[in-house]
Amino acid sequence: MGALQLERVALQVDDLAVYVRLFSELLDTTFRHHEITSPTEGRVRLAFSPLGIELLQSDQPPGGPGLRSFHVRVRDLQAMRAKVTAAGGHVLSQFQVGQMAHLATRIGPFRILFVEYPGARGMDALFPVTAPEDASAADSPERR
Numbered sequence: 146m147g148a149l150q151l152e153r154v155a156l157q158v159d160d161l162a163v164y165v166r167l168f169s170e171l172l173d174t175t176f177r178h179h180e181i182t183s184p185t186e187g188r189v190r191l192a193f194s195p196l197g198i199e200l201l202q203s204d205q206p207p208g209g210p211g212l213r214s215f216h217v218r219v220r221d222l223q224a225m226r227a228k229v230t231a232a233g234g235h236v237l238s239q240f241q242v243g244q245m246a247h248l249a250t251r252i253g254p255f256r257i258l259f260v261e262y263p264g265a266r267g268m269d270a271l272f273p274v275t276a277p278e279d280a281s282a283a284d285s286p287e288r289r
Contacts, residue, residue: 152216152260152267153197159210161202165192172196177272179242195268214249214256222248222261229259245270 158164165176176192183189187204194200201213219225226236226248234252241247245262262270 150218151197152218153193153199154215155199155201155213155258157206157208157210157213158200158202159206161190161192161200164200168194168198168200172198174198176200177268179271181240181242183238193268193271214258216247216258216260218267219259219261222246222259225259243271243273 156164168174169176172194174194174196176194179191179193181189181191183203186206189201189203192200199216222239226239229236229248229250229252232252234250237249237251237256239246239248243262244264245260245267248259250257250259260267264270
């Protein structure tokens with residue numbers, strides 16, 4: 146399976162702008178924004194910091210604010226899928242953001258996302274470099 150690596154910690158928030166501003170000021174960091182649509186949560190707005198913090202605000206959050214999940218980088222997502230199932234865990238979904246493949250699982254009370262991507266840096270996989278005419282304002286670094 147190879148070495149595992151803690152990738153990032155995801156925090157469910159009720160107001161993304163407030164928490165982006167808070168963590169930006171508190172930790173002197175920046176955030177890059179992304180949005181996805183989930184069949185169970187509707188529109189999910191995300192903000193990623195290079196420190197490994199992921200903030201999420203969804204239309205239908207799975208609970209209140211708090212720790213949502215943690216992400217672990219693996220070398221073989223399909224092999225991990227088989228291990229999760231064999232261990233009695235449940236696969237919730239599998240999806241792609243940028244060049245990063247995600248396997249969302251529930252193992253006991255924990256939501257763990259296993260990720261696989263090329264290269265050395267997760268932020269580069271989430272936000273691959275595009276030609277200037279293809280870059281969107283939503284994917285640009287922001288400090289709020």
